[in-house]
Amino acid sequence: xxxxSMFKNTVLFLFTLFVCSVNAQxxxxxxxxxxxxxxxxxxxxxxxxxxxxxxxxxxxxxxLTNQTGVVHKPxxxxxxxxxxxxxxxxxxxxxxxxxEHGFRGTADAGELIKDGKDTKTGLPIISLYGSNKxxxxxxxxxxxxxxxxxxxxxxxxxxxxxxxxxxxxxxAELNIPLIVLDRPNPNINIVDGPTLxxxxxxxxxxxxxxxxxxxxxGEYAQMINGEKWLLNQxxxxxxxxxxxxxxxxxxxxxxVPPSPNLPNDQAIxxxxxxxxxxxxxxxxxxxxxxxxxIYGSPFLKNMPYQFTPxxxxxxxxxxxxxxLCYGENLSNExxxxxxxxxxxxxxxxxxxxxxKFFTNFFIKLAGTDSLRKQIESxxxxxxxxxxxxxxxxxxxxxxxSYLLY
Numbered sequence: 121x122x123x124x125s126m127f128k129n130t131v132l133f134l135f136t137l138f139v140c141s142v143n144a145q146x147x148x149x150x151x152x153x154x155x156x157x158x159x160x161x162x163x164x165x166x167x168x169x170x171x172x173x174x175x176x177x178x179x180x181x182x183x184l185t186n187q188t189g190v191v192h193k194p195x196x197x198x199x200x201x202x203x204x205x206x207x208x209x210x211x212x213x214x215x216x217x218x219x220e221h222g223f224r225g226t227a228d229a230g231e232l233i234k235d236g237k238d239t240k241t242g243l244p245i246i247s248l249y250g251s252n253k254x255x256x257x258x259x260x261x262x263x264x265x266x267x268x269x270x271x272x273x274x275x276x277x278x279x280x281x282x283x284x285x286x287x288x289x290x291x292a293e294l295n296i297p298l299i300v301l302d303r304p305n306p307n308i309n310i311v312d313g314p315t316l317x318x319x320x321x322x323x324x325x326x327x328x329x330x331x332x333x334x335x336x337x338g339e340y341a342q343m344i345n346g347e348k349w350l351l352n353q354x355x356x357x358x359x360x361x362x363x364x365x366x367x368x369x370x371x372x373x374x375x376v377p378p379s380p381n382l383p384n385d386q387a388i389x390x391x392x393x394x395x396x397x398x399x400x401x402x403x404x405x406x407x408x409x410x411x412x413x414i415y416g417s418p419f420l421k422n423m424p425y426q427f428t429p430x431x432x433x434x435x436x437x438x439x440x441x442x443x444l445c446y447g448e449n450l451s452n453e454x455x456x457x458x459x460x461x462x463x464x465x466x467x468x469x470x471x472x473x474x475x476k477f478f479t480n481f482f483i484k485l486a487g488t489d490s491l492r493k494q495i496e497s498x499x500x501x502x503x504x505x506x507x508x509x510x511x512x513x514x515x516x517x518x519x520x521s522y523l524l525y
Contacts, residue, residue: 162372165301165338165361166202166269167191169209172299172361176211179264184217184248184287188271188303188378199375202269202301203241213243214262219270219283220249220379249279253323254286257294266291268300271378272337274307275392276316277324277485280378281340285326288344292354299359302338302524304372306388310334312459313392315511316487325487330508330515332392332459335523338362342522362524380434381411386451388412393460394450396491399482402467403429403445407438415463416447419473425449461501468495 165171166189183189189202206213216223216238223238223245236245246259260266268287270280284300291298313331327349333340338360344350345358366372373385382388391412397404402417407429416427423446429438448463471477474496483489494504 160365162304162366162370163364164191164303165363166205166303168361168364169205172301172359173209173211175297175299175359176265179212180214180262181206181211181265181267182215182217182260182263183213183267183269184219184283185267185269186219186223187376188374189269189301190375202267203238203243206267207241213241215259216243216245217255217259217287218245218247218249220279248283248286253283255290257290260290260294260296263296266296266298268298268337268341269303270337271303271374271376272305272340273378273382273388273391274305274310274332274334275395276313276327276329276331276333276487277395278378278391279323281337282323282326284337284341285344285349288341288356288358289350289354292350292356295357297357297359298341299361300338300341301361302336302363304363304366304370305334305336306372306374306385307332307392308334308336308368308372308525310392310456310458311512311516312508314486314488314491314508315515320483320487320489322484324484328515330512331487333515333519334368335519336363336525339519339522339524342524343519346522347518360524367525381406383409383411384413386413386453389456390450390453390460393456393463396464396482396485397467399479399485400464400467400477401439401471401473401479402447402477403427403439405429406435407432407441410449410451411435413451414447414449415467416445417467417471418443418445419471419476420446420467421472422470423447461504465495465501 183203185202190199191202191205193200203213203216235247238245248255266287268284272278272280288298310332311330311334315330316325316328318328341358341360345356377383382391394404394412394415397415401419402415405411405414408414408427414425414427416423416425417440425448426444426446428442428444429440430442431437468477478492482492490507
């Protein structure tokens with residue numbers, strides 16, 4: 121029998137191999153592949169140490185980050201963690217704070233994370249996805265300045281922006297300056313979907329924004345501050361270190377997976393459209409090697425593609441585990457430039473269990489009960505989209521003053 125510690129080490133080793141081979145096997149490309157005379161290298165906020173080093177001088181520093189917090193090793197295409205990069209620069213890092221999926225990004229969606237210690241640096245790792253999601257005064261008591269370095273994917277229900285909200289709130293209440301090290305949004309050209317109604321606020325949707333917001337995480341932090349979305353309308357002492365050589369027309373391929381079930385560019389592009397299935401009895405591909413690139417259920421038997429979800433890395437107990445599912449394979453689908461509803465509508469129209477199609481979680485993901493009612497009443501995609509237009513225009517107008525690119 122394999123011991124628990126051996127199992128954990130094996131999983132971590134396999135994940136390390138997974139990340140290191142991601143360029144070759146999953147379709148991720150280094151941003152350096154986009155470089156040309158007309159398009160110089162994209163330089164993320166964390167790599168521009170000269171822009172924020174003075175803010176850290178003589179300070180005890182905390183950082184909220186995970187496996188997506190990486191920078192180019194100077195003079196090479198090799199990536200190193202932002203934590204290691206800062207320590208090599210002599211920054212007095214005293215603690216690491218971890219969001220959903222943990223510091224190493226290996227935990228399942230929704231899996232509670234425990235505090236721990238980073239085996240490489242010896243720094244304490246404080247979980248913000250366990251007993252509490254908002255950092256407490258005790259957890260921040262020795263911190264003079266906080267850093268935030270997470271890779272977002274541009275969807276309201278991707279919880280890294282919820283962790284950002286709570287960190288900003290705590291920093292504002294405790295008078296701790298916060299520096300957000302900005303990163304590109306791989307779906308930055310898409311602003312689409314229903315807008316969240318605040319009565320449906322949850323950790324998978326905290327603000328009155330559309331399902332896809334089209335902002336970088338630095339821009340989003342500025343909007344949280346400017347729109348006074350924090351508790352009691354407190355305001356964070358916020359500094360955003362912008363991405364250099366970046367604009368809203370550039371494609372950006374992430375150097376590492378942002379979470380276990382977004383293994384490649386295709387999954388990241390399809391994520392927001394297929395994530396609605398997480399609030400239904402339809403699998404979005406968890407428990408396969410095509411996460412968020414396929415969908416299906418046992419109740420869609422007239423659909424062409426077949427798969428059987430089974431426990432795997434990033435999904436210990438996938439929906440419809442061990443059951444033959446029927447659906448569609450979207451792994452070769454053309455890149456989306458909008459939130460796509462046609463697959464959700466098709467699945468509902470083809471299911472033989474309409475009364476069990478939706479779960480209570482669907483309203484949290486949609487941010488409104490309207491979408492479910494519209495689908496159940498047989499509205500077309502165009503009719504549903506028209507109902508979003510006024511809110512989308514209001515959002516686009518409100519966000520203008522917070523854009524950096």
